[in-house]
Amino acid sequence: MPLRPPIAMTLTWYALGTLASAQLPGVAVDPHMVVLTPRNPNGRIVVFNPRATAAEFTVHLRFGTVTTDTGGQAVVRMADDTAPQPAIHENASAWITPYPTKFILNPGASQVVRLTATPPRTVAIGEYWSRVVVRARELVPPLSPRNITDSSVRIGLSLETSTVIPLFYRVGDLSTGVTIDSLSATRDRDTLAIRATLTRTGTAAYLGVAQLTVNDSIGRPIATASKRLAIYHTNHPRWTIAIPNSTRAQPHHVTLVLTTNRPDTPKGTIIRASAVARTQTIPSS
Amino acid sequence: MNFRACIIPSVALFATLVSLPQSRARAQSSGSATVAMTAQVVQPLTVSASRPLDFGSVFVGNNKTIAPSAATAGQVDIKGQSNANISVTLTMPTMLMLGNTGTGLTLNNWNYSTSLAPTPVSFPGQSSTPIAMTLPTSASYGRITLNIGATASAAAGQTPGDYTGSGQITVTYTDL
Numbered sequence: 001m002p003l004r005p006p007i008a009m010t011l012t013w014y015a016l017g018t019l020a021s022a023q024l025p026g027v028a029v030d031p032h033m034v035v036l037t038p039r040n041p042n043g044r045i046v047v048f049n050p051r052a053t054a055a056e057f058t059v060h061l062r063f064g065t066v067t068t069d070t071g072g073q074a075v076v077r078m079a080d081d082t083a084p085q086p087a088i089h090e091n092a093s094a095w096i097t098p099y100p101t102k103f104i105l106n107p108g109a110s111q112v113v114r115l116t117a118t119p120p121r122t123v124a125i126g127e128y129w130s131r132v133v134v135r136a137r138e139l140v141p142p143l144s145p146r147n148i149t150d151s152s153v154r155i156g157l158s159l160e161t162s163t164v165i166p167l168f169y170r171v172g173d174l175s176t177g178v179t180i181d182s183l184s185a186t187r188d189r190d191t192l193a194i195r196a197t198l199t200r201t202g203t204a205a206y207l208g209v210a211q212l213t214v215n216d217s218i219g220r221p222i223a224t225a226s227k228r229l230a231i232y233h234t235n236h237p238r239w240t241i242a243i244p245n246s247t248r249a250q251p252h253h254v255t256l257v258l259t260t261n262r263p264d265t266p267k268g269t270i271i272r273a274s275a276v277a278r279t280q281t282i283p284s285s
Numbered sequence: 286m287n288f289r290a291c292i293i294p295s296v297a298l299f300a301t302l303v304s305l306p307q308s309r310a311r312a313q314s315s316g317s318a319t320v321a322m323t324a325q326v327v328q329p330l331t332v333s334a335s336r337p338l339d340f341g342s343v344f345v346g347n348n349k350t351i352a353p354s355a356a357t358a359g360q361v362d363i364k365g366q367s368n369a370n371i372s373v374t375l376t377m378p379t380m381l382m383l384g385n386t387g388t389g390l391t392l393n394n395w396n397y398s399t400s401l402a403p404t405p406v407s408f409p410g411q412s413s414t415p416i417a418m419t420l421p422t423s424a425s426y427g428r429i430t431l432n433i434g435a436t437a438s439a440a441a442g443q444t445p446g447d448y449t450g451s452g453q454i455t456v457t458y459t460d461l
Contacts, residue, residue: 026333026362033461050331066459073417074459076372080413133455142337143447153439155340155381155390156449159359161332164457207461227370228460264327264366265461 025055025136027163034115034132034167035269036096041117045165047134049105055136059101059113061093064131064164065205065232072195072238074229076164078131092128092169095119104139117169125172127204129232135162168205168269175202176271178231178258180278185254187285190245192223194254199234204271206231208260214243215253217284222247228262248285255279328366328426332456336360338433343390346441351434353398353405359433361454368422372415374455377435379410381448390448394436399429410435417459 028048036043049055064078079093097116105111115132142156181197192214200206207230214223225241243252257277262270338359343349351358365371375397380389396405401421408414420427431454 024334024337026331028329028331030329032327032329032458048329048331050333064457066461069415069417071417074370074372075415075417076457076459077415078374078413078455131457135453135455136332137451138334142449146447151445152342153345153390153443153445154342154447155437156447157338157340157359157378157381157392158449158451159334159337159361159433160451160453161334161361162453162455163330163332164455166461230460 024051024053024159025138025161026051027055027057027134027136027161029132029134029163029165031266032165033265033269034165035266036115036117036167036169038119038171043115043167045113045115045132045134046110047105047113048110049107049136051136052107054104054106054139056102056104056139057111058135058137059098060133061096061098061130061167062133063088063091063093063129065129066230066235067232068235068237072236074235074237076131078133078164090127090129092117092119092167093130096130096167096169098132115167119169119171123171125174125203127174128169128171129205130167130169131164132167133162133164135160170204172203174204174271175273176204176206176260177201177273178206178208178276180256180258180276181234183254183256183278183280185252185280185282187243187248187252187282190243190248192241192243192252192254192282194239194241194256195236196256197234197236198229198231198258200231202271202273206258206260206273207262207265207270208258208273209262210237210239211257211259212239212241213255213257214241215255216247217250217252219253222252228264251284252282253279254282328364330363330365330371330456330458332454333362334359334454335362335430338435338452340437343437343439345439345443345445348436348438350394350436353396353432353434354403355434359452361431361433363420363429363431363456364426365420365458367420367425367427369420369427370459371418371420372457372459373418373431374413374415375408375433375452376413376455377410377433377452378450381437381450383444383446383448386444388444388446390443391438391440392435392450393438396434398432400431401429405434
């Protein structure tokens, strides 16, 4: 049953701009994460059609976690759509059921999708993960009707768009934390490239913030930065931070502080952990 | 992850009047109640195809390349939280099919560019390798336009007709 979006979402909606006119699919989902528990095994998301034409939407679950690529950039690695779900202990995809899984939305319309968790009776204390994939595809064929006398080769490629949100199923009293196993930095003119190895501890994913501070040789802060991050196992993030040109020949002290201060998430969804910090000195060049 | 300055997650604060759902309102009084609430609004990630990858007609025995910078390149608009890290997966077909005949037409040389990095980057068509991107910092929301190009190869003796298929663009935040 199509529903009106919540007021906050409507505000966001107008901020995102007016509806487009091309006959192509688009998708938006609110909220941007879902947490279920044995006491609250039912959740819901709202799927929106931001386009000016109707589109078909499908909803399914795949396993996926945040990791870092070889360049230290955060990416979400998802299980292949066409392959069987991986037999990973934390994989909740098999026992989370979305409803409805397929529907058509008119321009600007929305649809509530309910998510119900039915875990095995033997499910152990811990956190289980999945990703809700919402896909939009156009209703009309990519090519206009063919003239019967046409002897050409025509190509019609449809573009389907998907957005993905994380789902957490939490059993029992969970904890999380992170250790900074290594911290290094290299200087390239007016930029510092900082690399860390971060390993999650406890029984749940670490959702937090990395705060970086660069101090000069006498301890004055010369650059700061903050970035949200998620650690499911071990990540190797790389950050770059600009430093004043006048200080680039000096030694620098880089401090990384990790906290679970995440006001961007719904209240009560973050598992708190103590802050951890580490400082690394970069000798003068 | 690139920091140019002191970057604090820029989340707009909205003071919003929210009508309580009936089930919650019941506990406080009969009928509905309206309370003032302050909440952080996180931009939902919106992914919209704004232009198809349009090869038009292709001559038999010829290749046709659409560069990401071309007016007929596929185009996808991604909007979300300012300065947020996102992961983009492009899964494109390497073969388009002529109905159910089993006859195919090859697509290769896939590449993309973005509104932030106009130099084309090649990628394997049927790839599930995610690409990391950061939405630009802005007072309201971050936006990236993704342009997609490829080469279509109509072999000599290619059966005339309509060859169709679909590609997928999947986008997600990487901080949750």
